[in-house]
Amino acid sequence: MSLPWLSDLQTRLDAALHEQRLxxxxxxxxxxxxxxxxxxEWLVARILCLEPGSGQACGQCRSCQLLASASHPDFFPVAIPEDKxxxxxxxxxxxxxxxxLTPSIGTHRVGLIEVAxxxxxxxxxxLLKTLEEPxxxxWLVLVSHQxxxxxxxxxxxxxxxxxxxPARELALQWLADACPGFDASKRLQALSLSAEAPLAARELLEDDGLEFGLEILExxxxxxxxHPVTSVANDRWWQSPEQTWRWLAVWSRVMMRHAHGFDSDEQQPIAQKLPSGLDQRALAELWQQALSGRAMASSTVRQDLFVTKWLLEWEAMIHRGNST
Ligand SMILES: [Zn+2]
Known part of the structure; x- marks a missing residue:
């Protein structure tokens, strides 16, 4: 599924590649x-494509086909290993x-570092050495949300x-196509809780995500x-640690925005259910930890230990807030 809000960026990147400005x-x-x-991934394909005449990878050439079958000899993706x-x-x-090394197919070799x-x-x-002496x-494409x-x-x-x-209207249009099984108010709520990020909103909606999120909120x-930390989590938390971390990040963020008076109309009723007057720096730290937890959620590292540690810090923060 193409993402319409990326098209302006893609046009600019294509032009920059043509003019060798990138x-x-x-x-x-x-x-x-x-x-x-x-x-x-679009950029990698565009760089490696042998005939990128139409402003993007052609999807037909040998390079595009090898990339699609995840067997391109000049493409080197790097992600967090599963056990790390x-x-x-x-x-x-x-x-x-x-x-x-010399490219095998076209004229370029490309590395991609996810979660740099x-x-x-x-x-x-x-990596610094490689960047200093390219x-x-x-090409080295890095992706980072932090x-x-x-x-x-x-x-x-x-x-x-x-x-x-993207602008909310465009995001909602896209979500309506991507998640037709949900009513408009649910889609709007998911988008708002996802800081207007449409793919994040889609993830929240899928797999009863919102219901699970409300469970974590509770x-x-x-x-x-x-209530003791050990009594609030259940098996589902560990079966889908990525979702667990995602929601811990969502609620931390809602609390942070609420404390600054930035919550949107959709978020306000939820934020009011959570404690206020919390230490902003500690809250930001919890948010960062949840984002990091999510990035490593697919690893085999014991997620329950990390989530429990997170909850203990949450508990400690509440106590500090109450005692001042
Ligand atoms: Zn191609």
Whole structure:
């Protein structure tokens, strides 16, 4: 499914590629669920395509076909390994070694680092070397929703490309096509809770996401009322840790915005159910932790331990708030 709000950016990127104005290390940033990964994949395909005449990858040439079958010899994606919480240095070293070789098919080799902020310090240092001495014909596309966590030395060597959430009307139109089984008020609520990010809103709606989210909201309220942390979570939390983290991030964000008086009409009734007057910095920290938790949710690392730790910090924050 194409994402209509990306088309302006895609047109500009295509022109920049034609005119050789695009730096060889674009860093795609923006909130979660706005289509950064989709834009990155589009860009990779556009760079590797042998006949990108129409403003995008042709979808037909040998390069496009190999990319579609995930067997392109000049494409090197890097993600967090399944059994890890971060991108290790080996992954970046192997990427760097691959990028300097001669392209097999066309004229370029492309690396893609998903969740770039998940690189550990050694990995980031190894990447810095590659960025300082870029190989001819090599491209490195980085994706990050927390670019502030990347070393400044890396950011300064990348060309920033920011994906913003689309106007609400466009987002709702797209959501109506993407999630026709939901009524308009549910779609609006999901979009609002997702900071206007349409893909995030779609995820909230799918798999009874909203119901689960409200369950997690109730758990946060229960802890705030003094229920023990160990009593509020149930098996579903661990079966779908990504959703659990997503909702912990959503509710942290709603509380942060509420504290600053920024909540939208749709969010206000929900925010009022949560404790107010909380330590802003601690809240922001919890939000960051939930985002990080989500990024590593597919790993085999024990999610229940991390979520419980998060809930204990939430509990401690409430106690601090009550005692001042
Ligand atoms: Zn092509």
């Amino acid at each position: 730096g060889h290390a674009p860093l795609i940033t923006g909130p979660q669920g706005v289509g950064k990964q989709q834009l990155a 919480k971060e991108i290790p240095v080996d992954a970046i070293r192997s990427l760097s070694q691959n990028l300097v 902020e998940a690189m550990n310090i050694n990995a980031a240092n190894a 190989a001819d014909n090599a 670019p502030g966590r990347l070393p400044a030395t890396i950011r300064s060597r990348c060309q920033p490309i920011t994906v913003h959430p 758990a946060l309220q229960a802890v705030a009322r003094g």
